[in-house]
Amino acid sequence: MIKTPILLNSAEAEIIRVLKKKHVISRTDILDFSGWSKAKVSQEVRSILDKGYLVEVEDGVSQGGRKPRMMRFNANLGYVVGIDLGATSVEVALADAVGTIVQRVAEPADVHQPAEEVFGRCTELILGLLDLQGCQIDQVLGIGVGVPGPVDFSRGVLVAPPLMPDWENFPIRSFFKKTFPTAFVVVDNDVNLMALGESRYGEALGVDHFLFVKIGTGIGGGIFSNGKIHRGNNGCAGDIGHICVDKNGPICRCGNRGCLEAMAAGPAIIQAGLQAVQNGESELLQQMIESNEGVLTPEMISSACREGDEAALRIIRASGQMIGDVLASLVNFFNPSHIFIGGGISNFGNHLLVAIRRAVLRRSLPLATTHLQINFSRIGSDVGIYGVLALVLDYLFVDEEKPFLSV
């Protein structure tokens, strides 16, 4: 049973740092990076292998002489859990100690329920996955929790979450530690984790400055600056859904008028679709609604769009333009090299993307858009769960001299 997060002495920290850069390393790599004597390298490698943090793998390529024995992280050190909680759904993944998912489950969720209930259900789901995998509670090294609201990252609690105000300051870490006492727990905002997922497993790999924009029921942003998540002073950086696009626009659930979210996200798109039907502007949407018990969904507007329905196209383009206008300001301010778009509404495809790109190009400074790329995230809906697993692995090994979190 390993106590987590795993505190490393300075020699171990040096080896882990090299390994995180190179993924597979030889003793010579450690020698080159550390400047230690051969004897010290030998001794430290022996010690870290004995602790089970690393394992020896297939031989490397010989540079003349014996083939070097290569080492990498020990995938069997234990398991990590990622929880990706959205407003209406939850996904839980169980992965090995290098992040390969071995079991996963998703189901509807409702964050308007009390936090105990929702996180209690998450606990049941984790226990179910452990059971399926045939492993024990004390093999869980760490748990990451992504939540749809602003997070005070160092304390691991939600702060003034608009969707679920009652969850404020709910002790997420200690809640999970009751059932999983050997695991450390990290909590972050869901869109920050999408950005992290994109940066580790997507096209943002190695990209220093980028934005991830989630468009769904709400609109949120994740920010990377100088290769790191920028969480801001209160953990609420990236909250672009409540930027004003029209002072005379409809009232948003935040109380202000004309917020981007109130005008361009899922519910606004549905509202515009219903209005179009009422105005007799789309026979196709009308038929779709009738054959769906009077209910209009974003997917139906998306599908009408693909069939060339004029009203649906107009609605999607208007939404894309408003999003693009806001992003244009942020591009001037932040000068990212990439913007990745994800979330449910991103399924709208090229019409939405083209409208966004056009608005950004029209209103941003030429220098800021010269190398700017705006694309859908290719990872798709898995980006959040990948991100939360990456976060857990980031904090699994901690330098004992500078621990990031007081867990």
Added chain:
Amino acid sequence: MIKTPILLNSAEAEIIRVLKKKHVISRTDILDFSGWSKAKVSQEVRSILDKGYLVEVEDGVSQGGRKPRMMRFNANLGYVVGIDLGATSVEVALADAVGTIVQRVAEPADVHQPAEEVFGRCTELILGLLDLQGCQIDQVLGIGVGVPGPVDFSRGVLVAPPLMPDWENFPIRSFFKKTFPTAFVVVDNDVNLMALGESRYGEALGVDHFLFVKIGTGIGGGIFSNGKIHRGNNGCAGDIGHICVDKNGPICRCGNRGCLEAMAAGPAIIQAGLQAVQNGESELLQQMIESNEGVLTPEMISSACREGDEAALRIIRASGQMIGDVLASLVNFFNPSHIFIGGGISNFGNHLLVAIRRAVLRRSLPLATTHLQINFSRIGSDVGIYGVLALVLDYLFVDEEKPFLSV
């Protein structure tokens, strides 16, 4: 004669790192931070003192036993130069090797002139200061240049500067190295440097996430994220002057309509003042213009404001509100803990500040404004020159294993 930037071996780099944190250190401090043996500390300290990077100063406080001999940076190692170039003025400062200004000079400048001429004049000003100080060209260790435009920091050149398009890619570094061959040269955007100055010598000391907003002939921003300047992908991050505030507004020099700069900066304020006079809305401004040969300046509007002139007040409030509306979006996006306001127009005082604060509070999310402070920079007009000197000192000592700049 010292070759700059000064490349440090790993032991020297460790000592300099400790010194940058603590400013004055003892051998015991180095022992504690490095984990070296007493003998190695002794040897490394001797070596770095011999090279003249550090000097021994007054004794420290005894912890029992002999008083420890304290060390700090050697102010007499040489001189550094800071150039703060604005659209219409230039300031040059000569400082010792710890940044204490010993000579300075300011004069009008015009960036519409060719780069050779303007930087040639800067060279003359530096030579004049060296002469006044009685020191030699080869005593100049480093030169920092702040310019009013987007900078590719790693290359040290302006990229698509709207004010002086002809300066694009002008080789600022090699230009100065012709006259000052022993000095390294670093170039950055003027507002980034104001932010850096505020972070080292002002109220942003130790603040991780903040914005510096310069309001003058134009409007620009400097961004700190996680304690570091965020320059963005093309070095143009912080360009908030061209964020759209009114799609139907006047045409900006960038070609778009209704940019913040075109509606709320110095020239727009003067234009509004002239309009008020023309409409017979301000006798005071009319008198002021008449007694100033028909010319209206921002200072005159500021002074009318202080005397309670209604038209002047309205103009300043409108400007503050537009700036505040843009900042509200950026506060939602970036979640800074502080916004510092500087530049010529910031002299307008409390009326401007109150209007900015009110607009931000009205439109930002409550969580993002709970701890947000918006104030004028207390350093005042020196913040740019302080910043550029801080930048030079940051790059004076460079770890030979990871040099930041290829100078």
